[in-house]
Amino acid sequence: MNSIVLDPNDGGLTSTYVSDGRSLCTVSAPAERCDEEDPISLVCSIEAGFRSAGHGVPHLIAVRAIFGGEVFPAPTRVTADVIAALDSLSPMAPLHGPRLVNLLRACSHTWPDVPLFVVFETSFFVSLPMREQRYALDSSTAEALGARRWGFHGIHHEAACAHLRRELRASGLREIPRILSVCLEPKPEAAAVVGARPVMVTGGTTPTDGLPGETICGEMDPALALIIARRMGWGPERVNLLLTRESGLLGMTGRRITFDDLFGNERPEEELAREVFRYRLLLTAGAAVAAMGRLDGLVFSGRYTQAGRSLARWLGERPAFLPQPPSGNRIVEVFVRPIGELVAEAAARAWLTQEMDARAGAEERSSTAIAR
Amino acid sequence: MRILTFNCGSSSLKYRVIEMPTERELCAGEAQRIASRTAEPSRLVHRLGGKVETIQTPMADHADAFARVMELLGREFVPDVAAHRIVHGGGEFDRCVRVDSATLKRLEAVSDFAPIHNPPAIRLMRACSERHPDLPQVAVFDTAFHATIPPRAATYALPRDLCTALGIRKYGFHGISHHYVAGEAARTLGKPLERLNAVSCHLGSGGASLCAIVAGRSVDNTMGFSPLQGLVMSTRCGDLDPALPLRLVAHRSARPAEIERELNERSGVLGLSRISSDLRDVLRGAQEPGDRALDLRQAASVYLWRLRKYLGAYLAVVHPADAVIFTDTLGETVPEVRHAACIGMEAFGLKLDVSRNLSARNLPADVATDDSLVRVLVIATNEELAIAREAYRLFCDGVRTEQP
Numbered sequence: 001m002n003s004i005v006l007d008p009n010d011g012g013l014t015s016t017y018v019s020d021g022r023s024l025c026t027v028s029a030p031a032e033r034c035d036e037e038d039p040i041s042l043v044c045s046i047e048a049g050f051r052s053a054g055h056g057v058p059h060l061i062a063v064r065a066i067f068g069g070e071v072f073p074a075p076t077r078v079t080a081d082v083i084a085a086l087d088s089l090s091p092m093a094p095l096h097g098p099r100l101v102n103l104l105r106a107c108s109h110t111w112p113d114v115p116l117f118v119v120f121e122t123s124f125f126v127s128l129p130m131r132e133q134r135y136a137l138d139s140s141t142a143e144a145l146g147a148r149r150w151g152f153h154g155i156h157h158e159a160a161c162a163h164l165r166r167e168l169r170a171s172g173l174r175e176i177p178r179i180l181s182v183c184l185e186p187k188p189e190a191a192a193v194v195g196a197r198p199v200m201v202t203g204g205t206t207p208t209d210g211l212p213g214e215t216i217c218g219e220m221d222p223a224l225a226l227i228i229a230r231r232m233g234w235g236p237e238r239v240n241l242l243l244t245r246e247s248g249l250l251g252m253t254g255r256r257i258t259f260d261d262l263f264g265n266e267r268p269e270e271e272l273a274r275e276v277f278r279y280r281l282l283l284t285a286g287a288a289v290a291a292m293g294r295l296d297g298l299v300f301s302g303r304y305t306q307a308g309r310s311l312a313r314w315l316g317e318r319p320a321f322l323p324q325p326p327s328g329n330r331i332v333e334v335f336v337r338p339i340g341e342l343v344a345e346a347a348a349r350a351w352l353t354q355e356m357d358a359r360a361g362a363e364e365r366s367s368t369a370i371a372r
Numbered sequence: 373m374r375i376l377t378f379n380c381g382s383s384s385l386k387y388r389v390i391e392m393p394t395e396r397e398l399c400a401g402e403a404q405r406i407a408s409r410t411a412e413p414s415r416l417v418h419r420l421g422g423k424v425e426t427i428q429t430p431m432a433d434h435a436d437a438f439a440r441v442m443e444l445l446g447r448e449f450v451p452d453v454a455a456h457r458i459v460h461g462g463g464e465f466d467r468c469v470r471v472d473s474a475t476l477k478r479l480e481a482v483s484d485f486a487p488i489h490n491p492p493a494i495r496l497m498r499a500c501s502e503r504h505p506d507l508p509q510v511a512v513f514d515t516a517f518h519a520t521i522p523p524r525a526a527t528y529a530l531p532r533d534l535c536t537a538l539g540i541r542k543y544g545f546h547g548i549s550h551h552y553v554a555g556e557a558a559r560t561l562g563k564p565l566e567r568l569n570a571v572s573c574h575l576g577s578g579g580a581s582l583c584a585i586v587a588g589r590s591v592d593n594t595m596g597f598s599p600l601q602g603l604v605m606s607t608r609c610g611d612l613d614p615a616l617p618l619r620l621v622a623h624r625s626a627r628p629a630e631i632e633r634e635l636n637e638r639s640g641v642l643g644l645s646r647i648s649s650d651l652r653d654v655l656r657g658a659q660e661p662g663d664r665a666l667d668l669r670q671a672a673s674v675y676l677w678r679l680r681k682y683l684g685a686y687l688a689v690v691h692p693a694d695a696v697i698f699t700d701t702l703g704e705t706v707p708e709v710r711h712a713a714c715i716g717m718e719a720f721g722l723k724l725d726v727s728r729n730l731s732a733r734n735l736p737a738d739v740a741t742d743d744s745l746v747r748v749l750v751i752a753t754n755e756e757l758a759i760a761r762e763a764y765r766l767f768c769d770g771v772r773t774e775q776p
Contacts, residue, residue, distance in 0.1 A: 130670050131677040135612050136604040138643035141634075147620050200681065204613030212529035220528045221596030222612035222635060224540060225630035229621065231538055236618040243532070244616055251531040275524035283685040290684020294719045 003060040003344040004050065006043075006107065008034070008099050010186075015046045017055045023340050026070065034099070038061055039106035047110050061107050061116045062347030065100050066152060067093040068120030073127070075119040075350035078104050081164060082118070092146055106290030117347035124154025125191075125198055132200050132291075149209070151191055151201040153183040153302070159342045160301035160335040161193045167331055168297050180285055180294040182311070184259050184302035187213035190281070192288035200291040202284055208243055211280050214258060218246035218280070249273050259307035278314060297331040308334040373767070374398065375760040376451035378438075380493040383407060388756040389449045395757060398449055398587055403437035415691035416440055424597060434492040435499035442504070445599045454500055455510040457755065458493055459550060460486035463539060466519035468762045471497050471509035479511065485543070485598075510763040517547030520589040528597075542601075544593030546574045550583040551590075552758035553699045553751045558588070560736050560749060570695045571686040573679070573713070574753065575703035577650060578606050582679075584686040592689060594682055600635060603682060604675040606649040609639035611678070644671035651675055655708055676712035687720045687746075694696040695747040697721065704752055705736060721745030759771050 005023075007014040012031040016023045029042060056081035059238045062075075076082055083104055090097030100118075107116050112197050133148045142148070151157065161179050168177045177196045191204055192200035202210030202219070212218035222314045229239045250256050252273040262270055262277075289295050298315060300308030373393075379386040388400040401418035408414045417424065427444075431437045445451070456471070462482030469475055476497060479663040483490045526542040528535065535541060550572045557572075558565040565588035570584040580603045584592040594602030594610075604610045610649055612635070620631045642649035645668055647657060654675075658668040685695055699711050707730050714724040723744035732739050732750045740748040 131673040134644070134674045135616070136609040136640045136644050136674060136678075137612070137616075139646065140640060141620070141643070145616060145623060147513060147613070147616055149613075204615070206613055208615040209613035217529045217614060219611060220530070220614055221542075221598055222609065222614055222617050223598040223600040223632060224530075224596075225526065225614045226618045226621070226632045227598070228534070228538070228540075228636075229533070229618070229628040236621045240615060240618050241491040242534075243618075247530045249529070251534075252527065252529055254532065272523055272527060273529075276527050280523040283686055288684070289683035289688070289719050290680050290717065293716045318655035349714025371559040 001060070002056065002058045003062055003347065004046075004058045004342045005062045005064065005340040005347075006046075006103060007064040007339060007343065008096065008103055009064075010058045010137045011291075013042070013046075013103070014340070015050075016338070016344075017050050017053075017058070018341055018344040021341060021345065023338055025050065025055060026340065039102040040109050043103070043106040043110045056329065058111075058114060060344070060347055060351060061111055061114050062343050063100070063104060063116070063118045064155065064343045065118050065120045066096045066122070068118075068122050070126055072118075073123050075117050075123070075346050076312075077350070077354060078108065078118055079148070079228040082141065084168045086118075115351055117350055119155060119343045119346045119350075121154045122150050123151050124158045125149075125151040125201060125203070127197070128201065129199055135205075145205070147205050149201055149204055151189055151198065151203040152207050153185060153203075155339065155342050155346060156185070156301040157181045157189075157191050157193065157198065158184040158196070159337060159345070160299045161196065162332055163335050164297045164299040164331065165196070167333065171329075171331060173296055175296075178294055180288045180295055180298045182284075182298070182300050182302075182308075184300060184304035184308050184311070186258070187211075187216050188259070188302070190284045190288070192291045194292055200288060208240075211284065212252075213248045213275060214256070215245050215248045215250045217243045217251065249277075252276065259304040263304075263307040263310040271346070278311070281315065283309060295330060297333070299333050299335050301335045303339075305334055305336050337364060373452045373764060374449065374450075374656045375763050376445070377456045377457070377491075377756045377759045377763075378454065378496060379457045379755065379759075380434060380489065380496055382488045382492065384494070384544045384581045385434055385441070386756070387441050388760075389445065389451060390757060390760040392760055395760070399415075399445070400756075401444075402443070403431055403441060406437050407433055416444065418444055434496045438496055438499050439503065452508065453508050453510060453763050453767055455759045456493055456497055456586075458511050458513045458758055459489040459515075459545065460543065461511075461513035461515045462543070463541070465513045465516055467516050468510055468512040468766050470766065471501070471511050473501075474499075475511065485539070508767065509768055512548060512762045514545050514547045515543045517551040518542075518544030518590045518593050519674070520581075521592055522665055540597055542593070542596045544580045544581070544583070544590065545571075545580065545595040545599050546576075546593070547590065547757050548758045548762075549699065549753045550581075550593070551587070553697050553753055554585050556589060556736060556751045557695050557697050557747075557749050559750070560738070563694070564588075568695070569690040569693050570697055571683060571690060571693060572651075572697040572699065573703050574682070574700050575679075575698065575706075575709060576605075577701040579608065580605050580702070582682050582686055584689045586690050592686065600632075604644070604678050605640045606651070607637050607640045607642045609635050609643065618620045641671065641675060644674055651702055651709070654708060655706070665670065672744065676709065679709070680713050684717070684720070687717070687722070691720070691721075693720070693746045695731070695749050697749045697751055699751050699753040704750055707732065710739065710748065710750070722748065724748055 003018045005016045012034050013029045015027050017025040087101050135147050161181050165177050179193045181191045187207045190202045191198045253270045300312050312332050375390050377388045383406045385403040391396040399420045403416050405414045416427040558568045568588050570585045581595045602610050622713045641651050645654045654668050654672050658665050723741040725741040729739040735752045737750045
C-alpha cells in the first residue's frame with residue numbers, strides 16, 4: 001500500500017511517499033514558497049516530483065492537521081462538508097486553519113480519484129476528563145475563549161503508547177498499562193495515558209502552556225503575560241510574539257538551539273536550560289503518577305531522539321523518586337518513527353475501518369432485503 | 373518580651389500581643405473595613421481572654437487603625453517590639469530585618485510586587501516609627517522562606533534580559549506559614565527541621581499553595597512571581613495557559629490591569645461554581661439533588677485534581693518524603709480535600725487512613741495508616757506566632773551581638 005502524506009508545519013510543507021509503512025522519499029517546500037505559490041500548483045509539483053522519481057499513483061492521500069477540535073475525534077475522510085467544518089474552526093488555529101483548508105482543496109483537485117484523509121493531532125485528546133480539561137475560569141469566559149486543555153502531538157503519543165503497551169504486555173504486565181508519554185518536538189508535550197486513554201496532558205488551549213519549547217515559554221505565572229504588557233507598554237500581539245517566538249530555550253540560552261543540540265552537546269553555559277527542562281519533566285512525571293496511581297512505563301517519541309535517549313536515561317536512572325510499579329521493572333523506551341509514517345498508518349486504519357463499516361452496512365442492507 | 377504582630381490586609385489590620393518566649397497570647401483583634409466607603413462603618417474587634425468587644429470607630433487609613441489599636445492596648449499591654457508581616461520582599465529580603473529608614477527605602481523599591489498588600493504595610497511602619505520612635509520594628513517576609521528555591525525551579529523560560537530588567541522569577545508565597553508548619557511537623561516526628569523532607573499544603577479559604585521542602589528548606593512553591601500561579605484558589609484561577617490572558621485582553625478590548633483583576637477576583641472556585649468562592653459551599657451543593665449538583669461536582673473536581681497533581685509532582689521532588697502536611701482553613705477542616713489528594717498514592721509510599729482522616733479534630737493529627745512510609749499530618753498554622761518567633765529570635769540575637 002502506497003500513500004502520500006502532506007504535513008503543513010511551521011517550516012513549510014513536508015511531503016512523504018510512504019510505501020508499506022516505510023517512508024521512501026521526502027520533499028520539503030519552505031514556508032516562503034507555501035505563502036507565495038498557489039496551493040494547487042504547489043501540490044501538482046509535489047505530485048510530479050514523486051511521479052518522476054518513479055513512485056506511482058498512491059492508494060491514499062493523508063494530510064496532518066494540528067487542530068480539529070471536538071468535531072473531529074478521529075481521522076476523517078475529506079468531503080465538502082468536512083472542508084466547511086474545518087473552515088469554521090479556523091479562528092481557533094488562525095495560522096494553520098486557512099492553510100489546511102486550501103491544501104485539502106488542492107489535494108482533491110490534484111488527486112480527484114484517490115481517497116483523501118485528514119489526521120488530527122488533537123483527536124487523541126478530545127475526551128480528556130473534564131477535571132483535566134478545564135481551567136478555573138468563569139464558564140462563559142472559558143466558552144468564549146475556547147479555553148480548555150488540548151494536546152497537540154496526539155499522533156506521536158497514540159503510536160508511542162500503542163508500541164509501549166505491546167512491550168509491557170510482552171513483559172508480563174496483566175493490568176491496564178499506565179504510561180507517561182513524552183513527545184520531543186520543537187514544542188515538547190507530555191501525556192499520562194491509562195490504556196489508550198489520556199488522563200493528563202501538559203498542552204493547553206494553545207501550545208504556549210506546558211513544557212518549555214525551543215522558542216515557546218511553556219507554563220508560567222499567568223499574571224506575567226499581563227505584567228509584561230503593562231510594564232513594557234506592549235499590546236497582546238507583541239507579548240504573544242515574545243512568549244511564542246523569543247522565549248523557551250532561545251530565551252534562556254540566547255541561542256537558537258534544538259533539544260538534540262541542548263542535550264547532545266552538554267555545553268556548560270547551557271546547564272540552566274537543561275536543568276529547567278529536566279526539572280519540569282520531573283514535576284510532570286510526579287503529577288502523572290498521582291494522576292494514574294502508578295507508572296508502568298515511560299516512552300519518548302518525536303524527532304529529537306538524541307534528547308529522548310538522554311532524558312530517558314536521566315529519568316529512568318532515578319527510580320528512587322518514582323518508585324517501581326509492583327508489577328516489576330518499569331520499561332523506558334525511545335520510540336523512533338517519523339511523523340509521516342505515523343500519519344499514513346492512522347489514515348490507512350481509518351480507511352480500513354470505513355470500508356469495513358460500509359461493507360457491514362451493505363451486508364446488513366442486503367440481509368434485511370432477503371429477510372423481507 | 374511582648375511582641376505586637378501586625379498582619380496588614382488591603383482594608384484590614386490583624387494584631388496580636390504575644391509574650392515571648394512563653395508564646396502566651398495576651399490579646400488580639402482586627403481592625404475591619406478601614407477607609408470604608410460603604411454604609412457599614414469601620415470597626416475594631418478586640419479579643420481579651422474569652423471576651424470579644426466590638427468598637428465602632430472611624431479609621432481613614434492603616435495609620436489611623438494603628439493609632440486606635442495602640443490606644444486600645446493602652447498601658448496594660450505596652451509592646452516591646454512591633455513585628456509586621458510583609459507579603460512580598462522582592463529579591464531583596466531573604467530573612468526578617470529590623471526596620472529603619474534604610475529598610476523602609478528598600479521596601480518601597482519592592483512595593484510594586486504586591487500592589488495591594490505592600491503599600492499599606494509600609495505606611496503602617498512609617499506611622500509606627502513617627503508616633504513611637506522608641507518602639508523597635510521588625511519586618512517578616514512571606515517570600516523569605518522561599519529564597520532557597522534553586523534556579524531550576526525559579527526560572528521562567530523567558531528572555532534573560534527581560535527577566536533581569538523586570539525582576540521576573542518565581543518568588544513563592546505563604547512562606548511564614550509553610551516554615552511554621554514544617555517546624556511543627558519536625559517536632560511532631562521527633563527529628564530536626566534540617567532533616568525534614570515534606571510537602572506542605574497551605575489551603576486557605578482565600579489563597580492556597582503547596583511548598584516542596586527538602587532538608588527543612590523550601591525548594592519550590594506553586595505560587596510564582598505573583599500569587600496567581602498554581603492551585604485553583606477561591607477567586608484566583610491558578611495555572612492558566614499564558615496565551616489566554618492575552619486573548620482576554622483582545623477579546624474584551626480591556627486593559628491588562630482589568631484582566632489581572634478578573635483572574636484574581638472572579639475566577640477560581642467562584643468562576644467554576646458560579647455560586648460561591650468557598651469550596652465548602654461547593655462540596656455541600658454537590659451532595660444535594662438536582663442538575664446543579666453535577667456542575668458543582670465538576671467544579672470541585674477541578675480544584676481537587678489540580679491539588680492532587682501538584683502533590684504528586686512535589687512528592688517526586690522531595691522523595692523520600694517524611695510527611696505531607698495539611699494546614700489553614702481548608703487543609704485543617706475539610707477531610708474530603710485531604711482524601712482526594714492522598715487516596716491511591718501508595719506508589720509514593722503514602723497510605724491515608726480513611727477513618728482517621730475523617731475524625732481528625734484535635735490538631736496536630738497524623739491521619740496516615742501505621743504502615744505508611746509518609747506521614748500525613750494535619751497541623752494548625754499560626755502565622756502570628758511564627759512572626760513573633762522570628763522577631764524574638766532576631767531581637768535576642770541583636771541584643772547578644774550588641775553585648776558580646
